[in-house]
């Protein structure tokens with residue numbers, strides 16, 4: 001319907017929680033239900049900034065810790081005009097990782113606090129729903145591919161899980177926690193239900209600003 005906006009739905013969680021699997025399924029399921037829906041993921045590795053990030057994650061280049069944090073944030077900001085345009089035109093966006101990943105991962109490094117890590121992302125379009133896929137580092141480690149990229153170690157992922165828990169204390173963000181150690185279909189059903197409600201709630205609301 002003209003004038004109604006789409007929802008910004010974010011999937012967050014530790015590496016190998018199943019975010020990409022669920023994001024793909026969610027986009028398809030929402031489309032089947034008649035919602036105009038598109039997927040998006042961060043980091044968006046195809047841009048110039050995204051290529052620097054990809055090279056860092058794949059351990060092909062080294063970047064100073066503040067620098068890589070700011071690049072992750074810049075990689076989100078460069079997509080903001082497109083995100084706003086799509087939401088305003090009624091398209092729902094399902095986003096695989098967002099600013100919460102940025103804060104949870106960088107603040108797990110030594111000498112970084114949550115407050116500093118949030119600042120570059122203050123004012124981004126605020127998600128209408130953040131689906132947190134909770135899985136223990138032990139279960140995540142049994143899933144395919146764990147260990148290829150820079151942050152994929154059990155010890156680092158344990159720190160990341162604690163940072164996410166701190167972020168979820170923020171009640172200004174619409175967090176929904178889902179047990180992602182269940183089978184793919186069960187997780188999917190829950191995400192779809194929560195998403196449909198968020199789309200309905202968001203449709204006549206203005207786009208908010210994150211952490212403002």
Ligand SMILES: Nc1ncnc2c1ncn2[C@@H]1O[C@H](COP(=O)(O)OP(=O)(O)OP(=O)(O)O)[C@@H](O)[C@H]1O
Nearest residue numbers: 014015016017018019020021143144180182183184
């Ligand atoms: N609920 C599940 N049960 C078992 N295996 C799963 C489940 N969800 C995803 N997987 C498998 O775990 C692996 C990682 O899934 P996926 O890439 O979706 O996770 P991710 O959270 O996007 O990971 P990353 O953040 O590291 O890219 C894949 O092999 C996928 O098939």
Ligand SMILES: Cc1cn([C@H]2C[C@H](O)[C@@H](COP(=O)(O)O)O2)c(=O)[nH]c1=O
Nearest residue numbers: 015042043072097098101102105106151
């Ligand atoms: C958005 C974002 C991501 N990260 C980290 C989290 C993961 O370890 C990788 C991305 O891997 P994926 O397989 O493409 O999901 O990057 C980060 O540290 N900061 C961020 O802002």
